[in-house]
Amino acid sequence: MRYLPLTAQDRSAMLEKIGTTSVDDLFADVPASAWLKGPIANLPNHKSEMEVERTLTALAHKNIAAGSVPFFCGAGAYRHHVPASVDQLLLRGEFLTSYTPYQPEVSQGTLQYLFEFQTQVSMLTGMPVANASMYDGSTGTVEAVMMANRVTKRDGAILSGGLHPHYRDVVKTHSELSGFTIDCLPPSIKATENLIKKITPETSCVVVQTPDVWGNVHDVTALANACHAQGALLIVVVTEVISLGLLPSPGSMGADIVVCEGQSIGNGLNFGGPYVGLFATKEEYIRQMPGRICGQTVDAEGARGFVLTLSTREQHIRREKATSNICTNSGLCALAFTMHLTLLGQEGLKKLARLNHTLAVQAVDRLAKISGVTILNKGFFNEFALELSKPAAAIVERLAAQRILAGVPASRLDAAPELRNILLVAVTETTTAEHIETLALALEKECAA
Numbered sequence: 001m002r003y004l005p006l007t008a009q010d011r012s013a014m015l016e017k018i019g020t021t022s023v024d025d026l027f028a029d030v031p032a033s034a035w036l037k038g039p040i041a042n043l044p045n046h047k048s049e050m051e052v053e054r055t056l057t058a059l060a061h062k063n064i065a066a067g068s069v070p071f072f073c074g075a076g077a078y079r080h081h082v083p084a085s086v087d088q089l090l091l092r093g094e095f096l097t098s099y100t101p102y103q104p105e106v107s108q109g110t111l112q113y114l115f116e117f118q119t120q121v122s123m124l125t126g127m128p129v130a131n132a133s134m135y136d137g138s139t140g141t142v143e144a145v146m147m148a149n150r151v152t153k154r155d156g157a158i159l160s161g162g163l164h165p166h167y168r169d170v171v172k173t174h175s176e177l178s179g180f181t182i183d184c185l186p187p188s189i190k191a192t193e194n195l196i197k198k199i200t201p202e203t204s205c206v207v208v209q210t211p212d213v214w215g216n217v218h219d220v221t222a223l224a225n226a227c228h229a230q231g232a233l234l235i236v237v238v239t240e241v242i243s244l245g246l247l248p249s250p251g252s253m254g255a256d257i258v259v260c261e262g263q264s265i266g267n268g269l270n271f272g273g274p275y276v277g278l279f280a281t282k283e284e285y286i287r288q289m290p291g292r293i294c295g296q297t298v299d300a301e302g303a304r305g306f307v308l309t310l311s312t313r314e315q316h317i318r319r320e321k322a323t324s325n326i327c328t329n330s331g332l333c334a335l336a337f338t339m340h341l342t343l344l345g346q347e348g349l350k351k352l353a354r355l356n357h358t359l360a361v362q363a364v365d366r367l368a369k370i371s372g373v374t375i376l377n378k379g380f381f382n383e384f385a386l387e388l389s390k391p392a393a394a395i396v397e398r399l400a401a402q403r404i405l406a407g408v409p410a411s412r413l414d415a416a417p418e419l420r421n422i423l424l425v426a427v428t429e430t431t432t433a434e435h436i437e438t439l440a441l442a443l444e445k446e447c448a449a
Contacts, residue, residue: 011023064400064403064405066079066269066405067079067430068403069403069404069405070403070404070405070406070431070434070435070438070439071405071430071431071435072405072406072407072425072426072427072431072435072439073405073407073408073426074240074382074383074407074408074424074425074426075164075213075383075408075412075413075424075426076137076164076166076167076213076239076261077261077263077269077272077275078240078242078263078264078269078382078426078428079268079269079426079428079430080242080264080265080352080428080429080430081429081430082266082267082268082336082340083340083343085339085343086266086336086339086340086343089339090332090335090336090339093109094109095109095110095112095113095335096109096110096331096332096335104294104307104308105305105306105307105308108305108306110331111294111306111307111308112306113334113335113338114132114133114292114294114306114331114334115294115295115296115306116338116342117130117132117133117334117335117337117338118130118131118132118293118294120337120338120341120342121260121262121278121279121280122280124241124244124249124260124278125238125244125249125250125251125255125258125260125278125280126248126249126250126251126252126255126258127249127250127251127255127258127280127281127282128251128280128281128282128283129280129281129282129283129286129289129293130278130279130280130281131279131280131289131290131291131292131293132291132292132293132294132334133262133276133277133278133279133291133330133331133333133334134259134276134277134278134279134290134291134326134330135274135275135276135277135326135330136261136263136273136274136275136276136277136330137164137167137237137238137239137259137260137261137262137275137277137278138164138166138167138170138261139170139277139326140259140260140261140277140278140279141163141167141170141171141207141235141237141259142170142171142174143259143279143290143291143324143326144205144207144235144257144259144279145157145171145174145175145180145182145204145205145207145235146174146178146180146290146323146324147257147281147285147288147289147290147323148204148205148232148233148235148256148257149180149204149205150288150323151204151233151285151288152204152205152231152232152233154202154203154204154232155179155180155181155204156180156181156182156183156200156202156203156204157171157175157180157181157182157183157203157204157205157206157207158182158183158185158195158198158199158203158205158206158207159171159182159183159184159185159207160185160188160193160195160206160207160208160209160212161184161185161186161187161188161193162187162188162193162208162209162210162212162213162214162216162218163207163208163209163212163213163237164209164213164237164239164413165213165413165414166413167209167237167239168184171207172184180204183198185198186416187214187410187414187416187418187419188214189214189216189376189385189419189422190376195208195223195226196222196223196226199226199227199230199232200230201230201231203227203230203232204232204233205227205232205233205234205235205256205257206223206227206232206233206234206235207235207237208220208223208234208235208236208237209236209237209238209239210236210237210238210247210250211238211239211240211243211247211380211381211383213239213413213424214376214377214385214410214422214424215377215380215381215383215384215385215424216377216378216379216380217243217247217379217380217381219248219253220234220236220250220253220254220255221253221254224253224254224255224256225254227256228254233256233257234254234255234256234257235255235256235257235258235259236250236253236255236257236258236259237258237259237260238250238258238259238260238261239260239261240261240264240381240382240383241260241261241262241263241264241265241278242264242265242349242352242353242356242381242382242428243353243356243381243382244260244353245349245350245352245353245354246350246353246354246356246357246381247353247381251280256281256282256285257279257280257281257282257285258278258279258280258281259277259278259279260277260278260279261275261276261277261278262275262276262277262278262333262334262337263275263276263333265336265337265340265341265344266333266335266336266337266338266339266340266341267333267336267337274330274332274333275330275333276330276333276334276336276337277330279291286310287310288323289323290323290324290326291311291324291326292308292310292311293308293309293310293311294306294307294308294309295307295308295309295310352429353381355429356381356382356427356428356429357381357382359382359427359428359429359431359436360380360381360382360383360384360426360427362427362433362436363384363425363427363431363436363439364377364380364384366436366437366440367386367425367436367439367440367443369440370440370443370444370447371389371444371447371448372388372389372390372443372447372448373386373387373388373389373443373447374386374387376422382426382427382428383424383425383426383427384424384425385410385422385423385424385425386407386422386423386424386425387421387422387423388421388422388423388443388446388447389421389447390421390446390447391409391411391420391421392407392409392410392411392420392421392422392423393409393411393412393420395423395443395446396408396409396423398446399439399442399446402442404438404439404442406423406425406439406442406443407423407424407425407426408423408424408426409422409423409424410422410423410424425439
């Protein structure tokens with residue numbers, strides 16, 4: 001059997017080999033009071049494969065699939081069309097090998113796509129070097145802050161109020177355990193925060209997101225100059241990587257480290273993961289960058305080949321020399337990202353980004369006409385914030401019952417009272433004019449009731 005491969009004779013032989021007569025002997029140190037006296041109440045007995053499939057299918061049908069209804073959820077995870085060719089190409093063994101390349105030069109296919117992945121990330125972010133991926137955007141942000149601490153030999157980070165609250169919380173958790181300090185600014189949807197005034201000679205880095213979690217697009221050039229004047233680094237976070245097909249790259253605005261969530265390209269929503277983190281920086285900081293770097297070379301016969309150029313993980317070098325303990329590079333998701341972006345090409349990405357923005361503008365124009373709905377953004381890419389006349393969470397629940405997934409209530413991300421009526425709405429190329437009109441009509445009824 002696939003999942004229970006040992007026969008009774010196998011078990012007996014194993015127990016005899018280790019000098020016991022029963023599996024219970026292996027748990028002799030567990031107090032009798034902790035042992036179950038019988039089956040766990042309310043749990044069903046074992047079922048056949050067909051019965052399990054039937055049960056799980058019934059559970060799955062309680063969900064509303066993103067592609068089956070008007071869908072406007074975003075807030076860091078976005079629904080985009082992924083060509084069927086990506087899933088098919090992922091099956092090819094030339095590129096996807098079983099695991100991390102511990103003997104890297106044997107895995108030429110893996111090294112090749114990671115090299116190409118790095119090149120794409122570098123071009124997208126406008127940065128000279130990129131690593132061979134991180135877990136996701138949130139953990140990549142933590143790694144960026146810790147890297148800035150090492151580079152500047154300081155331990156104080158400033159986090160913009162526009163940074164995704166989940167990202168903020170991940171950084172906060174690491175700061176408490178790793179011993180660095182963070183200054184988190186409050187949510188700033190309506191007011192413009194002054195990050196420059198917060199920078200001091202003790203600041204290691206400023207973390208800012210664009211487009212931010214509320215959908216606002218920022219020019220961070222002046223902020224980058226202010227950081228550099230004080231010897232601090234600017235970390236730019238991008239949760240919607242498609243935006244880099246239309247907006248200026250963080251590198252062109254003076255960013256020192258760029259972190260992105262790459263889920264939007266090649267990877268579906270997948271109930272929240274796994275995703276893939278993009279990480280890029282300036283060349284002078286390359287040895288402080290976490291993860292690994294793949295390089296291109298030629299072999300003894302002059303043929304093109306790929307190598308693992310730099311690896312700063314604790315699994316590869318002494319723990320005290322490591323820059324990170326991240327132990328994987330989300331290889332499958334990185335491969336999907338590279339395949340999808342390769343299929344799009346530079347012009348295709350620009351067209352996709354332009355289509356996202358165009359549809360978002362159409363949605364804003366329609367929703368702005370509704371009494372009880374206020375658009376809070378002056379500039380946005382494909383996501384924007386609405387202020388409703390009533391609490392957003394309750395409206396979202398009622399519309400979900402009507403099979404309309406209207407967006408993400410800001411109160412789900414941050415408990416600040418001023419966010420109760422804020423609704424985040426994301427529009428992508430998968431959104432149709434009919435979807436926008438359906439949402440508009442539903443909001444008209446809700447806000448007028």
